[in-house]
Amino acid sequence: MTDILQLVVAGVAIGCIYALIALGFVLIYKATEVVNFAQGDLMMLGAFVAFTFASIWGLSFWLAFPLAIATMAAFGAAFDRVVLRPIIGQPQVAAVLVTIAAGFVIRGAASMVPGWGTDTHALKAPFSDQVVRAGGVSVSSDHLAIIGLTAALCVVLYVFFKRTRVGIAMQASSQNQLAAYYMGIPVRRINTLIWSISAGVAAFAAVLLAPITFVHANMGFIGLKAFPAAVLGGFGSIPGAIVGGLIIGLVESFAGFYLPEGFKDVAAYVVVLVVLIVRPSGIFAEQRRKKV
Amino acid sequence: MRFIFKTRYAQDLQVFKHSGSVFWNGLLAVLLVAAPFVVPDYYRTQLVFIFIYSIVGFGLMLLSGFTGQVSIGHAAFLAIGAYAQAILQGLGWPFFLSAPAAMALGAAAGLLIGLPALRLTGIYLAIATLAFGFVVEEVLARWESVTGGNSGLMVPAPRLVLQPMTDPTAFYFLCLACVVAVALAVFNLLRSPTGRAFIAIRDSEISAQSMGVNLAAYKTLSFALSAAITALAGCLYAHQIRFISPEQFTLLQSIEFLLMIAIGGMGSLHGAVLGAIFVISLPELIGAMKDVMPPGLAQQPGLKPLVFGTIMILVVIYEPMGLYGRWLKIRTYFSLFPLYRRGMFQRQKAYTKSERVH
Numbered sequence: 290m291t292d293i294l295q296l297v298v299a300g301v302a303i304g305c306i307y308a309l310i311a312l313g314f315v316l317i318y319k320a321t322e323v324v325n326f327a328q329g330d331l332m333m334l335g336a337f338v339a340f341t342f343a344s345i346w347g348l349s350f351w352l353a354f355p356l357a358i359a360t361m362a363a364f365g366a367a368f369d370r371v372v373l374r375p376i377i378g379q380p381q382v383a384a385v386l387v388t389i390a391a392g393f394v395i396r397g398a399a400s401m402v403p404g405w406g407t408d409t410h411a412l413k414a415p416f417s418d419q420v421v422r423a424g425g426v427s428v429s430s431d432h433l434a435i436i437g438l439t440a441a442l443c444v445v446l447y448v449f450f451k452r453t454r455v456g457i458a459m460q461a462s463s464q465n466q467l468a469a470y471y472m473g474i475p476v477r478r479i480n481t482l483i484w485s486i487s488a489g490v491a492a493f494a495a496v497l498l499a500p501i502t503f504v505h506a507n508m509g510f511i512g513l514k515a516f517p518a519a520v521l522g523g524f525g526s527i528p529g530a531i532v533g534g535l536i537i538g539l540v541e542s543f544a545g546f547y548l549p550e551g552f553k554d555v556a557a558y559v560v561v562l563v564v565l566i567v568r569p570s571g572i573f574a575e576q577r578r579k580k581v
Numbered sequence: 582m583r584f585i586f587k588t589r590y591a592q593d594l595q596v597f598k599h600s601g602s603v604f605w606n607g608l609l610a611v612l613l614v615a616a617p618f619v620v621p622d623y624y625r626t627q628l629v630f631i632f633i634y635s636i637v638g639f640g641l642m643l644l645s646g647f648t649g650q651v652s653i654g655h656a657a658f659l660a661i662g663a664y665a666q667a668i669l670q671g672l673g674w675p676f677f678l679s680a681p682a683a684m685a686l687g688a689a690a691g692l693l694i695g696l697p698a699l700r701l702t703g704i705y706l707a708i709a710t711l712a713f714g715f716v717v718e719e720v721l722a723r724w725e726s727v728t729g730g731n732s733g734l735m736v737p738a739p740r741l742v743l744q745p746m747t748d749p750t751a752f753y754f755l756c757l758a759c760v761v762a763v764a765l766a767v768f769n770l771l772r773s774p775t776g777r778a779f780i781a782i783r784d785s786e787i788s789a790q791s792m793g794v795n796l797a798a799y800k801t802l803s804f805a806l807s808a809a810i811t812a813l814a815g816c817l818y819a820h821q822i823r824f825i826s827p828e829q830f831t832l833l834q835s836i837e838f839l840l841m842i843a844i845g846g847m848g849s850l851h852g853a854v855l856g857a858i859f860v861i862s863l864p865e866l867i868g869a870m871k872d873v874m875p876p877g878l879a880q881q882p883g884l885k886p887l888v889f890g891t892i893m894i895l896v897v898i899y900e901p902m903g904l905y906g907r908w909l910k911i912r913t914y915f916s917l918f919p920l921y922r923r924g925m926f927q928r929q930k931a932y933t934k935s936e937r938v939h
Contacts, residue, residue: 324704375898381703382651383897386843389836390893397887407882506883513711513832520708555719558712562697565709569700 294426296542302432304538305439309494310515311522311530312446313487319463319525320483323373323384327392328491329512334395335361335492336504337405340412345404350415358492365488369481392509400506407506412499435497442493443531450527459483514541517561523571532573536560583916596768613757617750625753626821631854631861632756633817638842638853639767640810645839646848647771648803649783650698651707654714655838658808660721660830661687662815664728667736667825676741676755680816687812688805690717695804699797702786714835721827733826736819756817763810768850770806779803783848840889844896846903855904863889902926 313328325331338360342353372391376383400407419430450456462469462479470476495508502508518537522529537557545553564572585592585599597603617625637659644650665683674682694713698706721728728734738745739752746752770776778799781789790796819825837860845856867885878884900907906926914921 318704324707372894372898379897379901382645382843382847383901385651385707386840387894387897390840390890390897393886393890394894397883397885397890400883401878401881401887513715516708517712520705524704551719551723555716558715562709562712562716565701565705565712566697569697569705571705 291425292546295428296546297539298426298428298432298436300539300542301535302429302435302538303541304518304535305435306494306498306511306534307515307518307537308531308534309439309442309490309497310512311519311534312527313490313494314515314519315522315524315527315530316483316487316490318519319527320459321373321480322381323388324381324524325487326385326388326512327395328487329509329515330392330395330399331361331365331488331509332491332495332498332512333504333506333509334364334399334495335488336412336495336499336508337399337402338492339496339499340410340504341404343412344410350413354496357496358489361492362485362489365491366481366485368488369484373480373484374477396506396509405506409503409505412496412504414496414500417500431500438493438497442490446490446527455479455482514557517557520561520571521564523573526571526573529571529573533571596765617753622749625749627861627865629753629756629817629821631857632760633814633821634838634841634857634860635760635854636763636814636817637811637838638845638857639763639850640807640814641838642842642848642850642853643767643770643779643810644803644807646842646852647776647783648779648800650800650803651703651839652710652807653707653832653835653839654694654710654712654717655807655811656830656832656834657714657717658687658690658811659815659818659834660717660825660827661690661808662812663736663819663822663825663830664721664734664815665812666816666819667734668727670737670740670820673740675743676739676816680813683816684809684812687815688809690812691805691808692801694808695801698800698804711832711835714832718827718830718832721830728827731827733824736823736825739820752820756821759813759817763813764850767810771850775799775802840893844893844903846905847901849903849905851908852903852905855908859904863892 310328310332313331314325317323317325317328335357339353339357342348342356343350346353348356368391372387373384376387399405414431414434416430416434421428421430421433450460458469458474459479459482461472462474462476466476469479498508498511502511514537515534518533519530520533521536522531522533537560540556540560541553544556548556583599583601587593592598597606613628616628620628637655640658641652641655644652662683665686666679669679669682670676694710697709701709722731724730738747739755740746741755746755771779778789778794781792781794782796782799782803786796822829841856841860842853843856844859845854846852864885867888896903902909910926913925
């Protein structure tokens with residue numbers, strides 16, 4: 290029983306990371322119909338930025354954390370402005386190719402920055418390296434922090450999208466860009482803002498993940514696990530992304546414990562293949578036919 | 582400027598439409614046949630790699646460029662072809678039996694991934710192929726009794742019939758023959774009703790369906806053919822590399838294939854070859870530039886992805902039709918000289934075709 294509880298906590302914690310990255314995909318996809326294959330690499334960049342603030346410049350963790358998020362948000366906005374706005378109106382595959390290529394560029398460039406390089410760096414948070422025991426279950430404080438902070442971020446985002454003027458404009462623009470444009474919503478600026486929020490969420494995920502996996506140039510590949518998470522939930526659904534992330538995290542955690550070695554790495558993909566065969570547009574997707 | 586004056590229906594069926602085309606393709610053929618006897622060994626090897634990548638390019642172009650189904654798992658088909666070839670040749674099968682068997686296995690895998698593709702579109706399909714790629718890679722690494730696991734598999738010298746082919750020049754001609762055969766096959770397929778159906782599906786699934794194209798059958802067929810062609814490339818790849826292991830067939834390889842055909846030019850067979858030439862020669866170019874770069878920059882391992890990604894972004898923004906599109910513009914400029922106008926290839930900007938339900 291305690292085994293199962295511990296597996297659940299570990300699975301939910303890593304699932305939260307997948308959920309946050311998947312959230313980044315979904316936000317951008319909902320608003321702009323661009324599938325951002327560079328999301329994992331944005332996260333990697335966020336981790337390095339936080340590492341620079343906290344370890345190289347020696348700022349305190351609680352200062353470096355928001356600074357990294359703000360830096361990445363600015364980067365996301367610039368990225369949209371410079372790379373994605375020129376290709377508006379091109380077929381969707383163009384945007385896919387551009388974001389894949391941008392991932393290559395970010396990864397290549399990050400490995401060249403002095404002080405970052407191809408080495409593995411540690412980024413310790415004040416809440417790291419403690420073990421919380423409750424009723425025979427011992428849980429790493431990192432995992433608890435991830436779960437708590439992710440939940441907090443979800444609440445903030447929920448309030449932002451439901452209660453603020455900009456958030457509601459974003460919803461309108463993601464439902465129908467043309468209609469939103471006619472209603473006087475600056476769709477392009479909204480898209481840029483969505484990119485910056487998404488990059489900020491990536492940085493948030495990065496800072497949470499860094500104490501567990503360390504900071505290195507290839508940590509962005511975890512984004513590939515977040516794809517199944519986003520797809521599981523139906524690519525355009527924000528709650529779906531969270532649930533999808535948690536499912537993938539739990540499946541991985543249990544597969545790693547109960548199944549032979551090797552299943553852990555592919556468990557996410559097997560699950561997503563099965564789900565896609567049964568429900569072709571994810572668990573939470575609307576089942577409607579496209580009108581011509 | 583050249584006007585083709587058609588007097589016979591047979592002219593529409595000709596592969597080469599005019600004498601200029603015969604001349605340039607003939608010249609290319611002569612150069613490629615003469616190449617292994619003239620150029621150094623190293624460049625012959627690079628040419629073989631260009632051939633192999635061109636075959637992959639043709640396969641992926643058929644699927645992504647002409648049927649509109651994006652695949653981020655094509656390295657898996659390459660791996661299936663390579664492993665099937667290595668194992669069958671190890672059992673003593675001759676090339677003319679083992680290669681078709683490997684292609685059939687590839688086609689079967691293509692059918693398998695094509696089946697969910699019937700119901701999946703866009704991003705969901707891309708993720709399904711990505712998941713398939715990961716699963717195949719993991720199976721290759723874990724199924725040690727057959728594939729040798731992570732320690733890899735040695736590949737014997739290819740045997741066309743009975744004699745092992747130890748002469749690399751002979752292998753060069755085998756690859757050349759395969760490229761020409763695949764190119765002609767795909768070229769002819771694309772101007773047949775099947776190929777037209779593929780293109781109709783790419784341009785609009787709903788219109789194609791309304792015109793009586795059986796989406797399920799043609800999408801699956803496209804996947805199977807594409808996988809079979811890629812598996813053939815895998816056969817040649819195995820013999821060229823001589824040693825195969827799962828880490829040669831990763832997601833990055835699949836993405837490189839996709840970027841390759843995009844840089845070459847989506848929706849053109851020339852583009853597949855140009856893309857292959859680009860991908861193979863890029864490391865050479867970077868290597869050549871290293872001499873003039875500051876040593877600190879030249880030693881960086883991140884240089885290749887950085888350059889590759891930057892070129893890709895520039896291509897998508899400034900030349901969406903890829904290298905082949907650029908070549909078309911240059912050719913039109915000279916054939917129309919001095920009447921070429923700058924706006925001739927201007928694309929009309931359209932609203933993004935939405936995949937969503939409104």
